[in-house]
Amino acid sequence: MYPAPFRYFRPGSLDQALTLLSELGESSRPLAGGQTLIPILKLRMDEPTDLVDIGRLPGLGSINIEDGIIHIGSLATHARIGRHAVAGMIPVLADCANGIADAQVRNRGTIGGSVSTADPSCDWPTLLHTLDADIVCQNAHGSRSVPIREFIADAYTTALGNAELVTGIRFKCPPENSGGSYIGFKKAAPAYPAAAAGIQITLAEGDVCSDVRLVLGAAGPRPVICGEAESILRGNTITRANLEKAAEAIIAESDPPSDIRGSSGFKRTMLHSLFMQAADIAINRARGNRVQGVHEYV
Amino acid sequence: MNMSESTQLVPITVSVNGKTCQRQVEPRLLLVEFIRETLGLTGTHIGCDTSFCGACTVIVDGDAVKSCTMLAVQADGSEILTVEGLERDGVLHPLQQAFSSNHGLQCGYCTPGMLMSSLALLADNPNPTRKDIRKQLAGNICRCTGYQNIIKSIEAAASAMQED
Numbered sequence: 001m002y003p004a005p006f007r008y009f010r011p012g013s014l015d016q017a018l019t020l021l022s023e024l025g026e027s028s029r030p031l032a033g034g035q036t037l038i039p040i041l042k043l044r045m046d047e048p049t050d051l052v053d054i055g056r057l058p059g060l061g062s063i064n065i066e067d068g069i070i071h072i073g074s075l076a077t078h079a080r081i082g083r084h085a086v087a088g089m090i091p092v093l094a095d096c097a098n099g100i101a102d103a104q105v106r107n108r109g110t111i112g113g114s115v116s117t118a119d120p121s122c123d124w125p126t127l128l129h130t131l132d133a134d135i136v137c138q139n140a141h142g143s144r145s146v147p148i149r150e151f152i153a154d155a156y157t158t159a160l161g162n163a164e165l166v167t168g169i170r171f172k173c174p175p176e177n178s179g180g181s182y183i184g185f186k187k188a189a190p191a192y193p194a195a196a197a198g199i200q201i202t203l204a205e206g207d208v209c210s211d212v213r214l215v216l217g218a219a220g221p222r223p224v225i226c227g228e229a230e231s232i233l234r235g236n237t238i239t240r241a242n243l244e245k246a247a248e249a250i251i252a253e254s255d256p257p258s259d260i261r262g263s264s265g266f267k268r269t270m271l272h273s274l275f276m277q278a279a280d281i282a283i284n285r286a287r288g289n290r291v292q293g294v295h296e297y298v
Numbered sequence: 299m300n301m302s303e304s305t306q307l308v309p310i311t312v313s314v315n316g317k318t319c320q321r322q323v324e325p326r327l328l329l330v331e332f333i334r335e336t337l338g339l340t341g342t343h344i345g346c347d348t349s350f351c352g353a354c355t356v357i358v359d360g361d362a363v364k365s366c367t368m369l370a371v372q373a374d375g376s377e378i379l380t381v382e383g384l385e386r387d388g389v390l391h392p393l394q395q396a397f398s399s400n401h402g403l404q405c406g407y408c409t410p411g412m413l414m415s416s417l418a419l420l421a422d423n424p425n426p427t428r429k430d431i432r433k434q435l436a437g438n439i440c441r442c443t444g445y446q447n448i449i450k451s452i453e454a455a456a457s458a459m460q461e462d
C-alpha cells in the first residue's frame with residue numbers, strides 16, 4: 001500500500017519547522033514517529049501535500065525534573081519514557097508507556113504524536129488527565145501552555161492551531177503519599193485498548209483520601225473525568241464499600257460506544273473491573289509499596 | 299522551496315548490514331519497499347502491511363521497528379540490520395541456529411521478523427525470562443508454530459550466546 005505522493009522536508013531546527021509549517025499551510029502535516037500518520041497515509045484516509053519531518057529535531061526528546069515539575073519532550077518515544085528513571089519514580093508512566101502497542105511501535109511512537117492525534121482510545125491523553133498535565137505548544141510567534149482538559153477538545157480534535165506544534169508535556173511530580181495506576185484492556189498487543197481506567201489518589205493519615213482523579217479512556221469521545229465517583233472517595237476513608245460505590249458511579253458516568261472492540265455493555269463491565277484493579281494498585285503505591293503495573297491482554 | 303510539480307526525489311544514505319547504500323527515493327517509499335525492491339533484500343517480509351504482524355521487523359539504529367510503518371527517507375543516515383545481516387561467513391547466527399534446531403519455524407514467513415525482534419531483545423537483555431520473551435514478541439504474529447518452539451529457540455540462543 002502506497003501513500004499518495006507528497007513532498008518531504010526535514011528542517012534542522014524547531015524554528016525552521018514552525019516557519020515551514022506556516023508557509024506550507026493547511027495541507028501540510030508534521031511527521032513525528034509516524035506510527036499513526038503512516039498507516040493513515042497508506043490507507044489514503046489523508047492526503048497531505050507536504051510532510052515536515054520533526055522526528056529528529058534536537059532537544060525535543062528530553063525528559064527531566066526541575067523544581068518538582070516533570071517535563072517530557074514531545075519526541076520522547078513510549079519506549080524511552082517506559083525505561084526512564086522518571087518512570088521508576090512515577091510508575092504510572094511505565095504502566096502507560098509499556099502497555100502501548102508492541103515493542104516495535106513503542107520504539108518509534110512519541111508522546112507528542114499521541115496527544116496530537118487525540119484518538120479517544122490513545123493511552124497518553126487519558127493518563128495525562130489523571131496528572132492534570134499541561135501541553136506546551138509553540139508556533140512561529142511564541143509558546144503557550146494548555147491544560148490537557150482544554151487541549152483535547154473532542155475525538156481527534158485538539159486546541160492546536162495551524163502550524164502549531166506540541167513541544168512538551170509538563171506536570172507536577174505527585175507527592176509521596178500519592179499513587180497512580182493505569183490499565184488498558186486490549187485484545188492483542190498491537191491494538192488500541194477497548195477500555196482503560198486511570199487513577200491518581202493521595203492518602204492522608206488513616207487512609208483518608210485527600211485527593212483523587214479518576215479518568216476513563218475509550219469510554220467516550222474524550223477521556224471521561226468521573227467527578228461523581230471522585231467526590232464519593234474524596235475526604236473519606238478508603239473502604240471496599242466506598243470503592244464499590246465509586247465503581248458504580250463510574251459506570252453511570254461513562255458512555256462507551258459499541259464498536260469493533262466490544263459492545264457498550266461489555267466495555268462498562270470492563271471499566272468496572274479495570275477501575276477496581278487500578279484503584280487497588282494506586283492505593284498500594286500511595287501507601288509507599290512498590291507494585292508492578294498490569295498491562296496484559298487476552 | 300522551489301519545487302517542480304514532478305515527483306520529488308530525496309537522496310538518502312543508509313548503512314545496510316554494514317554496507318553503505320546511497321539512493322534517490324520518492325518520499326512515499328516505505329522502508330520495507332526500499333529494502334526489498336530497491337536493494338533486492340527480500341528476506342524482510344510483508345505480512346499484513348498494516349503495522350500489525352511484525353514480519354517486516356528490522357533493526358534501525360539498534361531499535362526493532364516495523365519497516366512497513368516507516369518511510370525510507372526517515373531512515374536517512376541510519377544503520378539498518380536485516381535478516382540477511384545475521385549470517386557471518388556462511389555460519390548461522392546463534393538465533394538462526396537455535397530456530398533451526400528447535401523447530402522454531404514451519405512455513406518461515408514470520409521468521410525474519412521473529413529473529414530481528416529477538417535479536418533486539420537479547421542485545422538489551424541477554425538472559426530473558428519467558429515473560430520477557432513473550433512481551434517482546436507481542437508484536438510478531440506466527441500462524442503456524444503456536445509460539446512454543448519460538449520461545450524455546452530464543453531461550454536456547456540466549457544460553458548459546460552466553461557460553462560464547
Ligand SMILES: Cc1cc2nc3c(=O)[nH]c(=O)nc-3n(C[C@H](O)[C@H](O)[C@H](O)COP(=O)(O)OP(=O)(O)OC[C@H]3O[C@@H](n4cnc5c(N)ncnc54)[C@H](O)[C@@H]3O)c2cc1C
Binds near residue numbers: 029032114189
Ligand atoms: C499497531 C499499532 C498499535 C498501536 N497501539 C496503541 C495503543 O495501544 N495505545 C496508544 O495509545 N497508541 C497506540 N498506537 C499509536 C501510537 O501510540 C502512536 O505512536 C501515536 O499515536 C502517535 O505518535 P507518533 O509519534 O507516531 O505520531 P505521528 O504518526 O508522526 O503523528 C500523528 C499525528 O499527530 C501529528 N503530530 C505528531 N507530532 C506532533 C507534534 N509534536 N505537534 C503537533 N502535531 C503532531 C501528526 O501530524 C499526525 O497528524 C498504535 C499504533 C500502531 C501502529
Ligand code: FES
Binds near residue numbers: 348349365
Ligand atoms: S508487514 Fe509490517 S507489521 Fe505486518
Ligand code: FES
Binds near residue numbers: 402405406443
Ligand atoms: S512459521 Fe509460518 S507464520 Fe510463523
